[in-house]
Amino acid sequence: MAKEITVHSVLNKQKRRDDWFLCDYSMNPYEGCQFNCVYCYVHGSKYGEKMAEGIAVKWNAPTILDRQLKARAEKKEYGIIAVGSATDPYMPIEEERQITRRCLEVILKRKFPIGVTTRSPLILRDLDILREIGKSAILPEDLKEKGIPGVIISSSFSTVDEQVAKIFEPGAPRPLARMEFLKKCKDAGFMVGANFMPLLPYISDTEESLDSMVRMAKEHGLDFTFVSGLTLYGDGPADCKTKYYKALEANFPELVEKTRALFAGNFAPPGNYQGKLDEMARRMCEKYGMRYHILPAGRKS
Ligand code: SF4
Structure with a gap:
């Protein structure tokens, strides 16, 4: 049973615009995530520190969001809101509670642009309101000039x-189901992309694996893609580092030591690892005619 929590703030302003997702704000209608991915970075990182156990519904999120967006709109501080940066806004509970949908109604009323990240086809329910947001959103001038919707x-x-x-990702909709709903969103006129993250060391960060990922994205008509490596945090039983190594031991025991060596006691592989992923992904994107990053020119690697 999900807890109900009262929030005093639901909109977070980023220190600077994220140059991957292009967002200036983020908001999460729920705490926790029913999809329970083994590697979920929220478990064990600073993002999960103040979270309630299990799933929590921010029942008053739409009211608080309205108040916060009104204040930002009055100062003309428009910017993209990342919806679902530390939860999935369309996990199963949303079907009944509709907190995400009610937040979208507020976003529409206040004319803010958004970036929604989800693994669930439940987003198709809200294409009507997303279409309206797309028509009325006020983008920061520089993003508007670059044709960002x-x-x-x-x-x-x-x-x-x-x-x-x-x-x-035992609880999440399967990858093919995700590609299929993204295609439906694309067919409905939206800009859509696949974030290949986190790539799993020695499992999905290989040339062969990335080739099939980018090819599949192209075949489903997606607009962009980008890649990022795995991060592992925490030593507690529910933390992602502990859970990830447990899953490796059970399914890929030969990779345990190699993975530990790659991380060398840190929360992420060394800096040149992301550089190699970028180089490989750019090549695959060139091969299949995909855009690498939402704003290719603006991405620093
Ligand atoms: S879908 Fe995203 S937020 Fe939910 S458990 Fe998986 S990684 Fe975490």
């Missing part, structure tokens, strides 16, 4: 191999 929809993938997904 008022709504960007994306889904994250750690793999497109259904067997691997079953191990590391």
